[in-house]
Amino acid sequence: MATEEDVSKAERLLEALNKKASVLAPRIVPKGHDDRSLEVFCKTPERQKELKELIQDFQSTRTRCVSCNDINREATHFTTFWTLHFEEKTYTLSNFKLLCDECDTLSRLDRVLSILSESPQDLDRIIQLWRHVNPKQDEEEDEDKIEEKVRVRDQFRQVYSIAYTLQMMAGQMKGWKVLDKSGDEINQKTSLTKLFESYKDKKTGKKRKEESVVMEEKKDEKSNGAKGKAKKPRNKSK
């Protein structure tokens, strides 16, 4: 059983994590809820088929990774993002996005931990991407390049170590409620079409402003009519 102290520690860590990795943080998954693309809510073949089509449809309107926005990286990973609340033990679907391979790696704690311990050759690349994706915190000043590099590496390790602690805590607590953004439970009976609709609204409405910088260049691609299923415009200008 998690004590009150554990819970408030978890909330503090979570706040720190969200501050340090404000755009793309490693995913923390409560016990029994390892969901990447809503598949766990689709036990029947009919639901699996429906989900597949909804995801294809979602992908057909977007091609670039919403996190790094890199023109050379195709966003092939449909990824769900969740908000945890340790005190209420709620796990709320906040959004879904398309990520490229590299950002997908950043979002996965186990992958990054294995890079940290086993693939030092990949570390610089992934840290650079992490820095590129997540805005700097205010107190940082580039005094010289070497110091900057050490500092970023430290921060990166810190973020994934916080995430590791949080994952341990979330993985041990039982009784999480899985909710959509309106506070309704998501389960095997949830209408997938309605779920996708409700999140789409958010994207084109309120979210549009926040993402307008990232999405700016994508607008052109969209208006070129990328509507057909699984058809993606590939006019990469180099």
Ligand SMILES: [Zn+2]
């Ligand atoms: Zn990316």
